[in-house]
Amino acid sequence: MRGQCSKTYPDAITSKMENMRSRRNLCGQVVHDLGCKILAGEWNPGDPLPQEVALCDTMGVSRTVIREAIKSLAAKGLVQSRAKRGTIVQPARSWNYLDPEVLDWQTQADDSGQLLFHLTEFRQAIEPAAAALAAERGSDEDLRKIETACQEMADNTDNLEAFLQADLKFHTEILHATANPFFSPVANVISVSLESSLRVTNRQATDNRTSIPPHQAVAKAICDRKPEQARAAMVALLGDAAARIQNAADSQ
Missing domain, CATH: 1.20.120.530 (GntR ligand-binding domain-like)
Known part of the structure; x- marks a missing residue:
């Protein structure tokens, strides 16, 4: 017997929604891991993050997930994407310390x-x-x-x-x-x-x-x-x- 979700949505839509939820979960984990590394000083302000391909290999996720994670980190003030330089760690004064995740990462570090x-x-x-x-x-x-x-x-x-x-x-x-x-x-x-x-x-x-x-x-x-x-x-x-x-x- 199919679950309630499958009764409500066509199979294709249900599958797409599940994929989106999975991607969001992966993105959240990548954001957490990268954020912790930045706050711990693994990359200093002015340093570039590894290229997308390297991050994909290291973290075992797709480029789409990496790009979404980078956007989230940028919204928190931790990084900025620059043409020909890649994704650069921002100065600490740019970080949004009132963001719950940033505050949590700083506490851990x-x-x-x-x-x-x-x-x-x-x-x-x-x-x-x-x-x-x-x-x-x-x-x-x-x-x-x-x-x-x-x-x-x-x-x-x-x-x-x-x-x-x-x-x-x-x-x-x-x-x-x-x-x-x-x-x-x-x-x-x-x-x-x-x-x-x-x-x-x-x-x-x-x-x-x-x-x-x-x-x-x-x-x-x-x-x-x-x-x-x-x-x-x-x-x-x-x-x-x-x-x-x-x-x-x-x-x-």
């Missing part, structure tokens, strides 16, 4: 731990302003979500994974509560930063419990609609996190 400090600095520049805007503009529903996430953190101090998800939700809801869509992509940075930092600084339930009061201070200031208090509370929260990251790094 970071052996020094410097990425976590960079992420924390970025958060210190963005999140205090977001907290102030959330206090000014957040809807009642937005504030309820922030309070709920803060409570979920307090309820899950003994569970690192549940605590991490609640912590991420707390900071993400604050970004959404700004009513400014340009803050939302920062959630990718916060996700990586939180996961990396909590695994370094919050290895025991007591570590989680000590981070609850600073989060509660932020939540209260936002829900009381006091922008400057919310900003100051977020500065204090992130300052405490940065200090704990530094202490953990110094003790290694």
Whole structure:
């Protein structure tokens, strides 16, 4: 008996759709492999990638897949195709670090731990302003979500994974509560930063419990609609996190 898909589409169309899905999966894997190599420094900015034929042989895929993968990497700012020079790795300043995949590749390539400090600095520049805007503009529903996430953190101090998800939700809801869509992509940075930092600084339930009061201070200031208090509370929260990251790094 044929599957539901075959009942709906002619065999030729079904086969074509399956081929397209397979090609997308292959392309995604090639994008991942090449992206990791670039972020790991296997090819430096200004270096050309191997020619299409060589990449096809090395990765066992068709030229079509390689070309689609190169287009995806170019959209992320990692490479640029140039006439007579091939595909060139772009300077790091051109890379889209807010792209979830680029951020993931950089995390995998970071052996020094410097990425976590960079992420924390970025958060210190963005999140205090977001907290102030959330206090000014957040809807009642937005504030309820922030309070709920803060409570979920307090309820899950003994569970690192549940605590991490609640912590991420707390900071993400604050970004959404700004009513400014340009803050939302920062959630990718916060996700990586939180996961990396909590695994370094919050290895025991007591570590989680000590981070609850600073989060509660932020939540209260936002829900009381006091922008400057919310900003100051977020500065204090992130300052405490940065200090704990530094202490953990110094003790290694």
